Amino acid sequence: MTDSTSYTGPDLCALSAVAVVDLLRRGDVSPDELIAAAETRHAQTDPAINAMPTVCFDRARAKATVLEGPDDERGALWGLPLGIKDLTAVQGVRTTWGTAALAGYVPGASDPLVELIERRGGLVIGKTNTPEFGAGANTFNAIFGATRNPHDTRLNPAGSSGGAAAGLAVGQTWLSHGSDHGGSLRTPAAYCGVVGLRPSPGLVAGGPAQAGYITEGVQGPMARSVTDLALFLDTMTGFDPRYPLSYPADPVPYREAVTRAEPGKLRIGYMPDLSGESAVDPEMRTHIDQAMIRMAAAGASVVPVTPDLSGMRRAYYVQRGLLWATLMRDIDPAIRAEFKPTLEGNVQDGLALTIDDIVDAQLIRSRLYDAVQAVFADVDVLACPVVGAMPHPVEEEWVRRIDGKQLTFYMDWLDCGFLATALGLPALSVPVGRNAAGLPVGLQLIGKPRGEAGLLAAARGVEMVFGGPLPVVDPVVRHR
Template sequence: MTDAVFTGPQICAKEAHEVVAMLKAGEVSRSELIDAALTRIAEVEPAVNATVTLCEDRAREAVMDLAEADHPGWLAGLPIGIKDLSPVAGVRTTWGSLGFRDFVPEESHPLVERLESRGGVVLGKTNTPEMGAGANTFNEVFGRTRNPWDISRNAGGSSGGAAVSLATGEFWLSHGSDLAGSLRTPAAFCGVVGFRPSPGLVSPGPAGNRFHPEAVQGPMARSVRDCALFLDAMSGFDPTWAISFPPPEESYQQTVLRADEKVRIAFAPTLGGFAGCSPEVEGYLRRALELVARAGGVVEEDCPDLPGLDHAYRTLRGLLWASGTGRAPEHIQKHFKPTLAQNIQQGRDLTIDDVIDAQLAKSDLFDRMTGFLAHFDVLACPVVGLMPGPVEEEYPREIDGEPLSDYIDWLKFSFLSATTGLPSVSVPVGLSDNSLPVGIQLIGSHRGEARLLQVARAVEMACGGPLGPIDPVVRDG
């Protein structure tokens, strides 16, 4: 799919499932993988600033103590990255905020514990905007993360460090999380796969809110097959989480291996006029879906009505920020950037009628999407409606000349999946005319991860993917 240059250790260019197979066969050692990852991190970090905290000693101790296990998501000692919103015991965890710049937790997030129990070896923490708010990854603790396809460009957020760590070959798998496209946007901008699972499949969301379904943890990888591997490692029933449910009996990896070209896709380039999309992005997505159709898929332009989506999403988002981050102590909140403080205040200003209307709209939207997806495998739409902007720009102010109202208005394509609780994925479908990655968003049916991954793999194959890792690109001008 690309002629991009990669000069790192060749083991770093392999897909995660290949490296895990090599680990299981004894063809490479866990220590050799740590060495390779550290070599690559040292090579590219000065240019991209993706992996901001390393824990080499902890990782080397972990591989010595790792016991073999028989599990479909067994990672066998593969080094992984963890987003700096999730605590890792004994490792500096900052949430990208000055109030936590020296914080070292004693306990790990439950998802980290699960991944380590399934053979994942945490080697580093990846950069995120402050408290995960925003789709450009920068903060006052570590600075800006840059898009490796053009280091003058935005890498997306809030899982920008994770996406860049994959795109440059620092890690084979990197953990993300998602509310307003926080793993989907950086995946699209950096040419990797970002999967937002159904709420309840992957370990708990915000501490203290065991019923919250909008913010989820999810896998990021360079290929759909690797994403399935990572989802197998992440997923599982958790009795401490009110909305938890178990994965299907067949592993997601086995499901992906049975993917074929016979997919049925509805394409909605603006979600029925809900979100703005530049002609450039729409053109690239149409070109990709033509390839899917030529390969044997069915693509129809269609979209359900989506009344109340904007208000419902913004209300639910406001409740999350006000009830979570907005209850942090004042000595923490005093450092918050203006856009984060604004989000929290919007949540505090909600009325009971706002909440009632949002809940009713959410239920109606779920019914509409469920009925619509009875006729299609997925609803396809942009991840975002424009290509990556300058890294110095916190958020764009317009799309194709149409002004945007605030710092999440350009992320409106992400609202539907988060509001309805439907799984979604960002899949690379090629490069733009100036060699930047283009991603498409696929939204699946209720708890339909297995079929969604199959369709994602069909799209990936039709478009010639996956993309491999690259050296950071410095462009003239």
């Protein structure tokens, strides 16, 4: 397993999710055959990357025996195996949140989003690895250890949906669920060469009920291609009255939106360093610059834009603090006592917020929203890096220097992802080639408010220009 383009797994695992669902509809493949292929691929690859440490293949087989036949429900998966992030409960399956005190926890009920996915034919085959409670963009925890980048196992696959992205890249699953606050669906997708979407708050219902009024943490889909991503987003959407921000899905399926992609008509507003608010290494800046040149050569309009984004980081960190305070203030002290230092620091920062902090953050968000809306009057999407640096060694919890700038907080290196979160805008990562070392590079596209359809069409246009999606690969095992 040393060639970044080699693939030695089952043929079924290399197919797209859309293709496999079509095979299921026609009866040309059975759910049991897909589960068996996924189990084989997991055994082949997980020792190298540790993407899905908890598996439930027998549960998936049992669920397959009671699947209803294909119908016209939008996005129905009809027996497709998939992964669920280990921050989300699956009935009868060990769910740890990556925290030591819950290492043996087995929930008696599934998260509402899992219920919806299973009702629409998805078969959960395992729980993908995550940092403790999803805090941070390096996927490791005290229970399962570190997940590794499938393109170079010495490196970080990012996080917090790192297990989901790594498993997709090697063909363990066809689709994988994740969640996003500071880039947790986007950054691992960028590092692993897949596609991850942070939806608008309320489009996908699920997650912690006590945070139902908080817009910053969202559930979302990850896949190997934009078309597969649209299929999974269709499957995840629908009004759920248990979540106060939930709203109905778009009446037009997202898979149809993808078919409208026209790269030559795309209008892109380019923000290479988010108006100077984000640190970006020269290597990353050069690659993204070249990607924009290539899009322009394909006929797209690419226009540099510099909205005033001052205060973005402050607003994001206040929102982040509010989330952690809401989630953790009343948690069992025995659980909190074992938190890693960065997570405990998040909680303390949240509990220390003042009313002035909160008011200032709200005022900043409103100003930023207006500034970005003015730009959207002339462009279809905004483009920028997903993250300011390429993957670092897996042993580094967080990146401390970018473009010569010393960073002081463990989330600072992820600030390219903060704008979409702060403003509640949909955003995704789509691959735009590889660097000289063969590592994938992701481009972040940010869409208009509740503009998932246009965002997916734009992402498919980028994917078309770059000849994507990237193929499924064997893990590239390297040692220091």
